[in-house]
Amino acid sequence: MNATIIGLAVGLVLGLVAAFGGFLAFIIVALFGAAGFLVGRFLDGQLDLSRLSGVAQDGGPR
Template sequence: MSMAVVGLMAGMALGFAGYFGGFGAFLLVAALGAIGFVAGKFLDGDIEAGDFFRNRDSRDSDRRR
């Protein structure tokens, strides 16, 4: 499935949530979609759990060397 189709489906889901459930439902669907996206990237192996917990200063000092 192309990213355009995935984006279309996500936009439609957010639109329906906003129309039928109001702004609170819109925010809930957007937040759960973001969590699902990160979980999917994690399960695909595109990101690792350590990416969220690394100290940025140590990465910057590694680049300078």
């Protein structure tokens, strides 16, 4: 599945939530979607969080 199809699916889901669930439901779904995206990128190895942890590459503190 390419990024265009995934983006289309996410857009459709968010549109349905906004239409039937209201603005608060839309915001909640968007936040959970963003969190899921970040977790997926991290698990795929495409997101480096080492700079946020304060631990250098050699394992010692900065």
